[in-house]
Amino acid sequence: MNYLTLSLALIFVIIPLLLSKVLRLELEKDTIIAAIRSIIQLLAVGYLLQYVFDAENMLYILLMIVLMIAAATQNARRKGRSIQGITWKLILTFVVVEVLTQGILLGLSITPPTPQYIIPISGMIIGNSMVLSILFLNRFTAEVEDHEDETELILSLGGTPKQAIHRQLITSIKASTIPTIESQKTIGLVQLPGMMSGQIIAGADPVQAVQFQLLILFLILTTAVVTSILLGYMSYPTLFNERMQLVKSRMRE
Amino acid sequence: MPVTETEAVRLENVSYSADGQQILKQVTGSFPEGRITTLVGPSGAGKTSLFRLINGLRATTSGNIYVQEKPIEVYNPVELRRKVGVALQSATMINGSVFENLSLPLKLQGKELAQDEALDLLDLVGLKRDSIQQNIKDLSGGQRQKLSIARTLVNRPDVLLLDEITASLDRVSQQDIEELIIRINQNYGTTIVWITHNLQQAISLGDYTWVMIEGEVVETGDSSLLNNPSNEQVKRFVKGENA
Numbered sequence: 365m366n367y368l369t370l371s372l373a374l375i376f377v378i379i380p381l382l383l384s385k386v387l388r389l390e391l392e393k394d395t396i397i398a399a400i401r402s403i404i405q406l407l408a409v410g411y412l413l414q415y416v417f418d419a420e421n422m423l424y425i426l427l428m429i430v431l432m433i434a435a436a437t438q439n440a441r442r443k444g445r446s447i448q449g450i451t452w453k454l455i456l457t458f459v460v461v462e463v464l465t466q467g468i469l470l471g472l473s474i475t476p477p478t479p480q481y482i483i484p485i486s487g488m489i490i491g492n493s494m495v496l497s498i499l500f501l502n503r504f505t506a507e508v509e510d511h512e513d514e515t516e517l518i519l520s521l522g523g524t525p526k527q528a529i530h531r532q533l534i535t536s537i538k539a540s541t542i543p544t545i546e547s548q549k550t551i552g553l554v555q556l557p558g559m560m561s562g563q564i565i566a567g568a569d570p571v572q573a574v575q576f577q578l579l580i581l582f583l584i585l586t587t588a589v590v591t592s593i594l595l596g597y598m599s600y601p602t603l604f605n606e607r608m609q610l611v612k613s614r615m616r617e
Numbered sequence: 618m619p620v621t622e623t624e625a626v627r628l629e630n631v632s633y634s635a636d637g638q639q640i641l642k643q644v645t646g647s648f649p650e651g652r653i654t655t656l657v658g659p660s661g662a663g664k665t666s667l668f669r670l671i672n673g674l675r676a677t678t679s680g681n682i683y684v685q686e687k688p689i690e691v692y693n694p695v696e697l698r699r700k701v702g703v704a705l706q707s708a709t710m711i712n713g714s715v716f717e718n719l720s721l722p723l724k725l726q727g728k729e730l731a732q733d734e735a736l737d738l739l740d741l742v743g744l745k746r747d748s749i750q751q752n753i754k755d756l757s758g759g760q761r762q763k764l765s766i767a768r769t770l771v772n773r774p775d776v777l778l779l780d781e782i783t784a785s786l787d788r789v790s791q792q793d794i795e796e797l798i799i800r801i802n803q804n805y806g807t808t809i810v811w812i813t814h815n816l817q818q819a820i821s822l823g824d825y826t827w828v829m830i831e832g833e834v835v836e837t838g839d840s841s842l843l844n845n846p847s848n849e850q851v852k853r854f855v856k857g858e859n860a
């Protein structure tokens with residue numbers, strides 16, 4: 365594909381614009397912004413990747429990963445403002461997930477230690493970890509608020525903070541990881557995963573594309589579970605003080 | 618109250634604020650050991666908040682609370698909360714059966730509640746024995762209150778804080794619970810602090826009474842003071858309640 369054919373692809377932006385105009389959906393502005401942003405952002409990433417791939421310098425790879433973690437943290441922390449030190453907890457979660465997955469992939473030579481593999485896989489891992497963090501934080505803050513009475517009951521009977529929040533913690537970990545697990549049950553039946561489709565279009569052998577997709581799916585499974593558990597166990601203690609009292613103002617913002 | 622009595626709980630200039638609102642103002646006084654003290658006052662006076670402070674669920678903004686002559690900060694919070702049991706008005710339950718709720722205090726300590734012990738507790742508070750496997754969703758407000766009291770008793774607290782536990786009970790159940798609390802007080806020497814809206818109950822059950830209005834303790838003394846209050850605010854409150 366070249367830029368001429370790509371510019372023809374703009375037809376697919378014009379169709380929704382026209383429909384929006386005719387039907388007065390008032391989606392024109394957002395559609396234009398979305399189109400322009402995706403063009404700029406993806407092209408920038410494309411050129412950046414090309415530069416990093418050509419440079420073959422580990423430092424650049426590291427820098428890219430740091431950038432990804434920074435962006436993911438920036439995005440997810442808004443959902444966890446009520447949890448003290450959420451920024452550092454998120455950074456630590458992303459770093460652990462990244463080191464764990466890449467450690468296994470590279471350590472066992474499942475993937476080669478080249479930027480072509482490390483960067484896209486890291487992107488998927490950190491991106492998924494970010495989504496899971498948001499899902500978890502949303503659910504956890506809601507659970508804690510909805511079940512404050514039960515938390516207080518357990519504390520009042522001489523339970524520890526961990527006992528008092530255990531049910532909410534487990535519910536939130538489960539609820540945030542279930543969509544990942546469920547979606548993998550039906551994968552390939554309705555829709556081909558985007559990455560696999562891309563590889564097939566780019567000319568890869570479908571079975572090889574499938575193998576690679578499976579690797580990614582399993583990585584995402586680990587990412588989902590590890591993210592929720594790590595974040596959960598780091599977050600709940602901040603809801604209590606050293607006298608084992610629920611610090612309410614922190615949840616209620 | 619006579620100074621010779623041992624104080625199970627003592628409060629010194631206890632103030633408490635939450636969300637920028639002052640809920641308790643300079644509360645000073647004590648609950649004598651082995652006695653029943655009733656606590657009355659209009660809604661919003663801060664009675665429930667006082668219980669939360671004594672049980673250690675919340676921290677005072679200023680002032681000191683002593684339990685058995687030691688500042689509550691000296692106790693491990695878990696130890697304090699087992700020593701000073703509280704049954705709150707809301708009678709919150711965890712999802713599950715009557716037995717699961719009853720055994721909760723022991724489960725938190727990694728222990729099990731024996732079946733016959735559970736049955737004895739149900740007898741004690743006047744719940745049917747065959748309700749033991751019932752889901753708490755099927756209990757009435759009154760049955761929940763009874764279960765909540767039984768559950769608090771599992772920890773065998775030295776001090777028992779009861780928050781309007783008979784408010785949702787019919788007359789017969791109310792009398793049963795009153796008798797039960799007197800029995801616990803007499804048999805085990807448990808110190809009882811009992812918040813109630815029922816002034817007759819406050820007088821007949823209480824050795825002593827506290828009247829709280831707008832976060833302040835306005836009068837304390839022998840519970841018969843409610844028959845003939847001297848304080849103007851208390852007079853107005855009693856008149857309003859009896860009207």
Ligand SMILES: Nc1ncnc2c1ncn2[C@@H]1O[C@H](COP(=O)(O)OP(=O)(O)O)[C@@H](O)[C@H]1O
Nearest residue numbers: 635636638640659660661662663664665666667
């Ligand atoms: N966590 C809280 N944050 C803010 N205000 C509270 C909180 N808990 C109780 N209050 C307020 O404190 C006052 C006293 O409440 P409470 O102790 O429940 O009184 P009572 O039990 O005598 O009816 C009320 O005005 C109530 O709205």
Ligand SMILES: [Mg+2]
Nearest residue numbers: 664665706780
């Ligand atoms: Mg109350």
